[in-house]
Amino acid sequence: MPTEAYNLVMPEKLSSCAVFASPHSGRDYPAAFLDRSVLNYKTIRSSEDAFVDQLFDSAPRHGAPFLTAAMPRAYLDLNRNADELDPALIQGARRQGHNPRVASGLGVIPRVVANGRVIYNGKITMDEARLRIDNYWRPYHACLKSLLSEAHQKFGQAILIDCHSMPHEAVAISGTGQSKRPEIVLGDRFGASASGAIVDQIESAFASAGLNVARNTPFAGAYVTQTYGRPGRHQHAIQVEIDRSLYMDEERIEPNQNFHAFRTLMDLVISEIASIGSEPARLAAE
Template structure:
C-alpha cells in the first residue's frame, strides 16, 4: 500500500510506473503463483487447505477504529464474514488465542483483504483467515524495537501456531489390523 495507518506514506516518493510493474512481476506474481500451488498441494494431500495470512496492526489503528468499545481487540480474525473460511475452523483459531488470554474480535475492524478473498473457498475445503496482531503486544512502535513482552509473545504465538496446525487432524490414529 502507498499509505499506512495515520495517513503516513509508505515510501519517500512516488514509485515510477516501471518500478511498480517490476515489483509486481518479480515479487507479487511469483508469490501468488506459489501460494496457489501450495493451496492445491495441501488440498490434495490433506483434503483441505488452511491459509493463515498473518499481519501486525498498529495500536493506533485499533484505538481509532474501535473508539467507544469497552474492550479493544488485541487479535482480529478476518474471514470475510464467513465467505473465506468455515466457522468451525475460525472458532478453533479464536479459541487458541482466547486460551492464551488474548482479546479477540472477528472481522471488525479488519475482515480480510485480497488474500482471504482470493484463496478462501470454504465450500471447497479451502480456508483463508487473516490474523491481525496488535503490535503493542510485542513492540515499541515509536522505536520499532521489541518491547519487554517480545519473548513471551513469541512463545505464546508458537503455542497458538501448534494448536492451529492440529486443526482437522484426527485426534487418534487408527490401530493397524494385525
C-alpha cells in the same frame, strides 16, 4: 528455499493442512528505493508488519509451511490485486472505477505509508511497476497457491493463516463495542472466506492463550482472504491481526520487553491451529 521474492520454510514432515504466510513483514529495502523516497528509514517502515515473521516462525516445527515476503509492503503490497495500479503514482495507469484502496494511495504499489505519508516525490514508470509485480508479486502468489493446493490434496482441506499486525491505535479507536479492547482480530470477510467452525477453532486457540479476540472489526481481510478463501471447496483463509503493542515498541520499531514471552505464547497458539483438521483428514487419506 529462499528466493529474491520470498522465503519458504517447509516442515521436515508435512503434517498440517494449515499454511502460514506473512505478506507484510518483508524488510529488504532496496537502496535505490530508499534513495528515491522522501521519507526517512523509520517512517518508511511504519507500514511494515515488523517481527511478525519471528512470531510465527515455529509453524514448520508443528508440521506446517511458513511463507514470508522478502520485499517490504512500502515497495510492493502482496495483499492487493496485481491490477490495483494507482494513476496518481504510476505513469500511464488508467483509473478503473472507484477503488477506495487505490484512491487512498494503498494500491499494489503503495503511494503512501501509514497515516497517509507520501513515499515519493513524483511518479514511477509503468515499466518499473510491472517489474516489481513480475519479480515479486507473481512468484509469491504462485508459491502460496502451490502450498494450498498441496495441503488440499494431502488432507482434503487447506487453511491459510494470513499473518499480520495492527497498530495499537487501530483497536484503541475501533469501536468494536466490546468491554475489552481486542488484542487479536480475525478476518474471514464476514464468513465468506472460511467456515464458521474453522474460525471458531482458531479463535479458541487465541482465547485459550488468554488473548481477547474480535472478528472482522476493524479488519475483515483483503485481497488474500478474498482470493484464497473458498470454504465451499474446503479451502479456508483467515486473516490474523495482532496488536503490535503486545510485543514491540511501535515508535522505535523494536521488540519490547514482552517480546520473548509473547513469542512463546504464540508457539502454543500455532501448535493448536496447526492441529486443526489435519489428523482426521490424514487418516481418511490413508
